[in-house]
Amino acid sequence: xxxxxxxxxxxxxxxxxxxxxxxxxxxxxxxxxxxxxxxxxxxxxxxxxxxxxxxxxxxxxxxxxxxxxxxxxxxxxxxxxxxxxxxxxxxxxxxxxxxxxxxxxxxxxxxxxxxxxxxxxxxxxxxxxxxxxxxxxxxxxxxxxxxxxxxxxxxxxxxxxxxxxxxxxxxxxxxxxxxxxxxxxxxxxxxxxxxxxxxxxxxxxxxxxxxxxxxxxxxxxxxxxxxxxxxxxxxxxxxxxxxxxxxxxxxxxxxxxxxxxxxxxxxxxxxxxxxxxxxxxxxxxxxxxxxxxxxxxxxxxxxxxxxxxxxxxxxx
Numbered sequence: 001x002x003x004x005x006x007x008x009x010x011x012x013x014x015x016x017x018x019x020x021x022x023x024x025x026x027x028x029x030x031x032x033x034x035x036x037x038x039x040x041x042x043x044x045x046x047x048x049x050x051x052x053x054x055x056x057x058x059x060x061x062x063x064x065x066x067x068x069x070x071x072x073x074x075x076x077x078x079x080x081x082x083x084x085x086x087x088x089x090x091x092x093x094x095x096x097x098x099x100x101x102x103x104x105x106x107x108x109x110x111x112x113x114x115x116x117x118x119x120x121x122x123x124x125x126x127x128x129x130x131x132x133x134x135x136x137x138x139x140x141x142x143x144x145x146x147x148x149x150x151x152x153x154x155x156x157x158x159x160x161x162x163x164x165x166x167x168x169x170x171x172x173x174x175x176x177x178x179x180x181x182x183x184x185x186x187x188x189x190x191x192x193x194x195x196x197x198x199x200x201x202x203x204x205x206x207x208x209x210x211x212x213x214x215x216x217x218x219x220x221x222x223x224x225x226x227x228x229x230x231x232x233x234x235x236x237x238x239x240x241x242x243x244x245x246x247x248x249x250x251x252x253x254x255x256x257x258x259x260x261x262x263x264x265x266x267x268x269x270x271x272x273x274x275x276x277x278x279x280x281x282x283x284x285x286x287x288x289x290x291x292x293x294x295x296x297x298x299x300x301x302x303x304x305x306x307x308x309x310x311x312x313x314x315x316x
Contacts, residue, residue: 001310004028004074008050009300011036011059013266014288020297026304036060036266044069051075052307054300057287059265061085067094077303079103079296080287081314084209088316097307100314101299108286109159112234115258116143116202118280119230143167149200151193151216152235153178153186157206161186172196175207197224202232209236219244222253230256234286237262242273249276260286 007030009017015034017023023030031050036059037043043066047053052075055062062076067090076091080103091098118124121140129137148164150157153173161171171188174196183190197203203225207213217231218241225231231254233240242263248254256278265284267273274281299314306313 002308004051006050007052009054011056017297020294021301058085063087064090075307077300097312098316099303100316102295104292105155107289107292108234109156111286112160115232119256119258146201149196149203152206158186161188202230204232205235205239214238215241222248225254228255232258234260246276249278
């Protein structure tokens with residue numbers, strides 16, 4: 001059996017964490033924080049009293065420098081099955097348990113198609129125009145017969161590709177390790193990166209962020225795209241060079257972009273990206289659904305209970 005004196009749930013933006021389980025059953029105080037603290041000293045001051053911390057994805061990173069300043073920490077639970085913003089080695093060296101939760105794959109791929117449709121049919125602007133008394137101000141674009149380029153044909157990319165085929169789109173795919181077999185299984189055609197960028201009407205990114213994948217799409221890649229093409233990113237902000245994307249949007253180098261992820265999150269008020277033209281922007285909603293939160297917060301509660309019982313589950 002393991003004991004805890006206090007649990008912190010971080011970055012619960014919507015204030016819903018406690019509604020997805022009986023956290024009172026733990027028998028210890030559970031404090032929920034709805035904001036994200038960027039300053040390291042302020043974050044240490046907040047977390048110092050806690051022996052267990054529940055993280056929502058990468059909203060608050062736990063690098064080694066932070067872990068070493070939290071001597072009371074015994075347990076870290078992250079929603080989902082991995083979290084690259086946590087220094088797992090530093091936790092292991094300190095004997096701190098690190099556990100994950102279940103999650104679902106579908107929400108992000110669903111939002112990807114929401115952004116694609118919003119861009120091609122100009123849905124946000126048309127909705128505003130209608131409320132202002134204006135009727136049919138533009139002619140939108142259809143998907144049938146167009147080409148979708150999927151950069152990263154993993155679990156998310158494969159789901160996006162399957163939907164594209166339902167729209168009777170041609171699907172191209174590329175990543176550094178993509179095989180012909182994987183592409184065929186997703187009913188996609190494996191091509192090189194340059195061909196994908198040149199021929200696609202919509203390019204969508206579904207890669208894990210790493211030093212190798214950072215700025216997968218930069219000025220050179222944007223320069224290969226059609227002026228009529230759209231870029232969608234629901235994976236991680238730094239996969240795209242933001243300055244290069246802004247320049248392409250302002251010059252008409254591409255037709256528009258749908259972005260759910262950003263270099264800095266949450267976006268500060270008045271962030272420059274909010275003024276970029278021809279964009280549909282959402283606040284990292286890819287994984288934010290009631291069904292997924294039930295897995296995340298319900299799974300986090302299970303993980304804390306299991307650790308307290310001396311039988312940790314989903315250890316990372």
